[in-house]
Structures are given as C-alpha cells and as structure tokens.
Amino acid sequence: MIKDDTRQTIKFVTWVVIIIALLYLMFVALFYQAGQPGRNETQNVKQIATSKTPITLVQASYHLDREVNSYSVKGISKHNDTYYFIYLPGSKKGYLYPAKKGVSETKIRTEFNQKQTGGKINQVNLGWYKNKPVWEVTAKNAAGDYSYKLYEFKTGKFIG
Numbered sequence: 544m545i546k547d548d549t550r551q552t553i554k555f556v557t558w559v560v561i562i563i564a565l566l567y568l569m570f571v572a573l574f575y576q577a578g579q580p581g582r583n584e585t586q587n588v589k590q591i592a593t594s595k596t597p598i599t600l601v602q603a604s605y606h607l608d609r610e611v612n613s614y615s616v617k618g619i620s621k622h623n624d625t626y627y628f629i630y631l632p633g634s635k636k637g638y639l640y641p642a643k644k645g646v647s648e649t650k651i652r653t654e655f656n657q658k659q660t661g662g663k664i665n666q667v668n669l670g671w672y673k674n675k676p677v678w679e680v681t682a683k684n685a686a687g688d689y690s691y692k693l694y695e696f697k698t699g700k701f702i703g
Contacts, residue, residue, distance in 0.1 A: 584632055588614040592628040596639050597621070603648075607670020607679055609693075615669040617642075627696070629671055640676060646699035651678045654699060655692060661685045669696065677702065 585604050592598045598618030602625075605615040615629045625642035648667050655664060662682040669678055676696035683689055693702045 584614050587632075588616055588628070588630045591630060591637060592616045592618055595637070596626065596628050597624070598626050598628060605668040605670060607668045607672070607677075609670065609672045609677075609679065611671045613671035617648075617669070627669060627676070629669065629676055631671055638671075638676065640696065645676070645696045646678070646694070648678065650699060651680060651694050654694070654701075655680045655682065658701075659684075659690075659692075662690065665689075 585606070589601050589604065592601060596618075597620035598616065599621050601616045601618045603617040605617075607613050607615070611631055612633055613629055613631050615627060617625065617627050619625055627640045627642060627645065628637060629640070630637045648669070651667055652664060655662075659682065662684045664680060664682045666681045667678060668681070669676065671677070672679075672693060678694045678696060678699075680692045680694070681689065682692070694700065695702055
C-alpha cells in the first residue's frame with residue numbers, strides 16, 4: 544500500500560516537473576519570437592548604414608518609437624569621423640548626420656543628470672520625432688516612476 548502511494552506521488556511530481564519545464568520552454572520561445580522583428584530591423588539598419596553611408600564600423604544602435612518607428616546607429620567612417628544614421632522602416636528613408644553637427648549621447652546624459660537630481664537614467668535612444676532627430680532619455684526617479692524626456696539632436700535643447 545505504501546509502495547503504491549509513493550509510486551503515485553513520484554509519478555505526479557514527475558509530471559508536474561515536466562509540465563512546468565515545457566511551459567517554461569514555450570514562454571522562452573514565445574518571447575524570443577516576439578523580439579525577432581526588432582533584432583532583424585537592427586541588423587538591417589546596420590547593414591544599410593555600412594553599405595550606403597560612410598559608416599564602416601557601428602558603435603551603438605538605438606530604437607525609438609514615437610509617432611514614427613525609427614532605428615538608428617552611431618558609427619565611424621574610414622577617416623575616423625563619427626556619424627549618426629537614422630532609418631525609418633515605414634517610409635524606407637534614412638538620414639545621415641555628422642556627429643559634429645549634433646549633440647552626443649554623453650552630453651545629453653550630462654545635461655539630464657545636472658537638471659534631474661535623484662533620477663537614474665535607464666536608457667538613451669536616438670530617433671525620429673515630429674520630422675526631426677531627437678534624443679529620448681528614459682529615467683526612473685527615486686519613487687520608482689518612469690519619465691521620458693526629449694532633446695533636439697542638433698542643439699541639445701529640451702523639447703518635452
């Protein structure tokens with residue numbers, strides 16, 4: 544009698560472990576598949592930037608989705624000049640900006656930190672908003688609330 548109970552318990556626990564493992568694997572596959580379009584678009588933008596612009600080495604990539612979905616890269620040319628390339632997959636348009644004609648991510652981070660004490664920057668992204676390039680700063684304040692600040696790429700001016 545005890546042997547049967549033990550056998551049934553082991554069988555039950557084994558099935559529970561198998562079901563949990565299968566659910567876990569299904570969720571991993573689901574989330575991987577959900578992120579695939581973004582990863583593909585990032586690779587596509589890197590390929591476009593290196594083949595159609597002076598950029599030969601991509602240093603960073605960004606994604607911003609505000610009114611318009613945009614993917615961007617920062618890269619260096621063979622003459623060691625830094626450029627930013629913003630691509631809008633919806634319209635298949637790309638915009639190339641020399642770094643010296645705009646404000647860097649580092650400067651935006653510094654500007655944000657000087658004005659927003661107590662906040663911690665989670666991410667800074669370059670993208671397209673209202674027909675111009677912008678930096679978006681995503682930050683978390685001391686209370687744990689997220690905030691999103693936009694800065695013009697060309698001037699570094701706060702816009703919202």
